[in-house]
Amino acid sequence: xxxxxxxxxxxxxxxxxxxxxxxxxxxxxxxxxxxxxxxxxxxxxxxxxxxxxxxxxxxxxxxxxxxxxxxxxxxxxxxxxxxxxxxxxxxxxxxxxxxxxxxxxxxxxxxxxxxxxxxxxxxxxxxxxxxxxxxxxxxxxxxxxxxxxxxxxxxxxxxxxxxxxxxxxxxxxxxxxxxxxxxxxxxxxxxxxxxxxxxxxxxxxxxxxxxxxxxxxxxxxxxxxxxxxxxxxxxxxxxxxxx
Amino acid sequence: xxxxxxxxxxxxxxxxxxxxxxxxxxxxxxxxxxxxxxxxxxxxxxxxxxxxxxxxxxxxxxxxxxxxxxxxxxxxxxxxxxxxxxxxxxxxxxxxxxxxxxxxxxxxxxxxxxxxxxxxxxxxxxxxxxxxxxxxxxxxxxxxxxxxxxxxxxxxxxxxxxxxxxxxxxxxxxxxxxxxxxxxxxxxxxxxxxxxxxxxxxxxxxxxxxxxxxxxxxxxxxxxxxxxxxxxxxxxxxxxxxxxxxxxxxxxxxxxxxxxxxxxxxxxxxxxxxxxxxxxxxxxxxxxxxxxxxxxxxxxxxxxxxxxxxxxxxxxxxxxxxxxxxxxxxxxxxxxxxxxxxxxxxxxxxxxxxxxxxxxxxxxxxxxxxxxxxxxxxxxxxxxxxxxx
Numbered sequence: 001x002x003x004x005x006x007x008x009x010x011x012x013x014x015x016x017x018x019x020x021x022x023x024x025x026x027x028x029x030x031x032x033x034x035x036x037x038x039x040x041x042x043x044x045x046x047x048x049x050x051x052x053x054x055x056x057x058x059x060x061x062x063x064x065x066x067x068x069x070x071x072x073x074x075x076x077x078x079x080x081x082x083x084x085x086x087x088x089x090x091x092x093x094x095x096x097x098x099x100x101x102x103x104x105x106x107x108x109x110x111x112x113x114x115x116x117x118x119x120x121x122x123x124x125x126x127x128x129x130x131x132x133x134x135x136x137x138x139x140x141x142x143x144x145x146x147x148x149x150x151x152x153x154x155x156x157x158x159x160x161x162x163x164x165x166x167x168x169x170x171x172x173x174x175x176x177x178x179x180x181x182x183x184x185x186x187x188x189x190x191x192x193x194x195x196x197x198x199x200x201x202x203x204x205x206x207x208x209x210x211x212x213x214x215x216x217x218x219x220x221x222x223x224x225x226x227x228x229x230x231x232x233x234x235x236x237x238x239x240x241x242x243x
Numbered sequence: 244x245x246x247x248x249x250x251x252x253x254x255x256x257x258x259x260x261x262x263x264x265x266x267x268x269x270x271x272x273x274x275x276x277x278x279x280x281x282x283x284x285x286x287x288x289x290x291x292x293x294x295x296x297x298x299x300x301x302x303x304x305x306x307x308x309x310x311x312x313x314x315x316x317x318x319x320x321x322x323x324x325x326x327x328x329x330x331x332x333x334x335x336x337x338x339x340x341x342x343x344x345x346x347x348x349x350x351x352x353x354x355x356x357x358x359x360x361x362x363x364x365x366x367x368x369x370x371x372x373x374x375x376x377x378x379x380x381x382x383x384x385x386x387x388x389x390x391x392x393x394x395x396x397x398x399x400x401x402x403x404x405x406x407x408x409x410x411x412x413x414x415x416x417x418x419x420x421x422x423x424x425x426x427x428x429x430x431x432x433x434x435x436x437x438x439x440x441x442x443x444x445x446x447x448x449x450x451x452x453x454x455x456x457x458x459x460x461x462x463x464x465x466x467x468x469x470x471x472x473x474x475x476x477x478x479x480x481x482x483x484x485x486x487x488x489x490x491x492x493x494x495x496x497x498x499x500x501x502x503x504x505x506x507x508x509x510x511x512x513x514x515x516x517x518x519x520x521x522x523x524x525x526x527x528x529x530x531x532x533x534x535x536x537x538x539x540x541x542x543x544x545x546x547x548x549x550x551x552x553x554x555x556x557x558x559x560x561x562x563x564x565x566x567x568x569x570x571x572x573x574x575x576x577x578x579x580x581x582x583x584x585x586x587x588x589x590x591x592x593x594x595x596x597x598x599x600x601x602x603x604x605x606x607x608x609x610x611x612x613x614x615x616x617x618x619x620x621x622x623x624x625x626x627x628x629x630x631x632x
Contacts, residue, residue, distance in 0.1 A: 049626055052545070054545060054625050054626050054629075055626055074549075074550060075549040075550055075551075078544065078547050078548060078549045078550075079547065079549070081545065081546065081547050082546065082547020082548075083547070087545050087546060089545075089629070093538070093541075093542045093545075093629065094542075095539055095542060097255065097256075097259045098255075106542075106543070106546055107546040107547050109248050109252075110543075110546065110547040110548050110549070110552060111547065112245070154546070
């Protein structure tokens with residue numbers, strides 16, 4: 001459902017050209033749960049921007065849910081982002097003046113969903129992340145973990161094909177980190193495709209697959225052994241029981 | 244996304260920053276209020292002056308002689324003018340201001356005006372009490388006087404003056420009538436007059452030179468014909484043209500109207516400039532707002548807002564600001580205009596067109612100065628915007 005074929009991202013021209021991404025070929029099947037890892041400067045942010053349709057590749061094909069998006073203009077990309085991708089950012093990126101439920105409704109507004117329906121979808125999404133009792137709270141009235149859960153609700157409210165998370169636990173304490181990861185796990189169990197960009201091995205351990213990037217190239221693409229996943233999942237359950 | 248969502252989002256942005264939004268639209272409020280109140284004052288002045296000129300008489304034409312050039316008017320001119328078909332009535336005027344009058348021990352300085360029986364009709368003056376001079380009395384050089392309302396209170400202290408005898412320049416005149424109060428017209432106090440027969444005035448003041456001849460045209464359509472005829476009559480008398488100045492009420496009205504229209508337009512234009520400055524204020528704040536909300540714009544774009552969604556959000560925001568400023572400005576403009584009229588006693592006329600004009604100008608200003616910040620916002624790259632702190 002997600003396919004990158006020979007994606008290049010080049011800054012500058014001719015002799016001064018710098019390849020941020022070099023011949024990237026990645027296929028993500030529906031229901032996958034993958035981590036994209038790499039040190040800073042490895043090109044993983046650029047890759048994440050291309051995957052999120054925020055940035056365009058210089059060359060190559062990018063298929064998402066049957067749409068070839070590498071040649072689309074800004075507004076067409078906005079539609080793709082709106083309908084097929086759910087974003088989760090490191091800094092939560094909630095609008096501070098809106099309540100939790102209003103924040104979750106936001107992508108649905110741009111999709112043109114009618115008022116009552118989007119309120120219902122937003123509430124359902126907030127219920128899924130365990131915030132049914134925080135609908136009218138503003139971000140400043142919520143903890144970091146809760147804010148990130150609102151952000152997840154916002155990402156999943158429109159039922160996108162792909163959930164794209166950029167360092168989703170980077171700003172959180174380890175307790176909240178595990179909360180967030182268990183939500184990802186639940187969503188993935190229900191069939192949601194999830195891509196997490198991270199440099200945290202612990203986070204990556206929870207995924208089914210780790211794609212390692214360095215100098216703009218994929219250097220390793222491996223499945224996580226069931227053993228290590230089990231350990232990570234057991235850890236999650238422990239935390240859940242404790243909470 | 245439909246327009247109502249844009250309005251809702253924009254309104255939310257305005258509500259989130261009430262004080263600043265109010266300060267932003269202050270310029271527009273003042274601009275609209277200034278346009279409306281200044282135009283209402285201008286219109287009030289126009290109307291007041293027009294009605295004063297209309298009160299001067301009906302189809303009035305004023306003839307004055309250029310004495311320095313030999314254009315001397317006398318009572319002999321009156322029958323010449325009365326013969327003209329375009330003229331219905333003629334009232335000569337021989338007057339002298341600061342003439343002392345006395346009743347018992349009270350004295351007063353007034354303007355004595357010698358005239359004939361036509362004066363009330365031509366000048367649109369009405370009697371309050373008693374009667375005016377008759378033709379016979381004028382011919383017989385009777386020593387009778389019709390006094391203005393103000394003299395009744397100032398000289399007689401409220402005593403009924405009819406039948407009383409007053410001394411004008413030391414000569415005895417008997418009071419036969421009282422004029423209705425006229426007030427001040429174009430800076431001239433019309434309530435400080437004593438009217439006596441022209442013939443008596445010639446003797447009393449020792450001259451036969453008339454100051455003015457008031458002429459009533461047969462109808463307003465014939466006013467210009469009458470002017471031409473009057474000019475011809477005096478050209479025939481003096482053998483030279485242009486020895487008399489002829490002014491019709493319509494000319495006076497026209498001149499005053501165009502003067503006050505110019506004045507009103509100037510006031511409106513000055514106020515309009517302040518509206519324009521108000522618009523620049525909106526643009527200024529909207530630009531700051533776009534910079535401040537760069538991250539918000541990035542978030543909105545990342546989750547699916549198109550360029551035109553962002554454009555609409557900011558454009559609608561500045562339009563809402565200018566509309567609110569316009570509405571507040573209308574209210575304040577009306578209040579200012581009422582306060583001016585009640586506290587200074589000026590006539591103010593609030594016209595619908597000034598309200599519509601200033602309001603639509605305010606909205607246009609909002610659109611015009613809102614476009615640039617909104618375009619700037621809509622063109623932001625979501626990646627850059629999201630990185631913005």
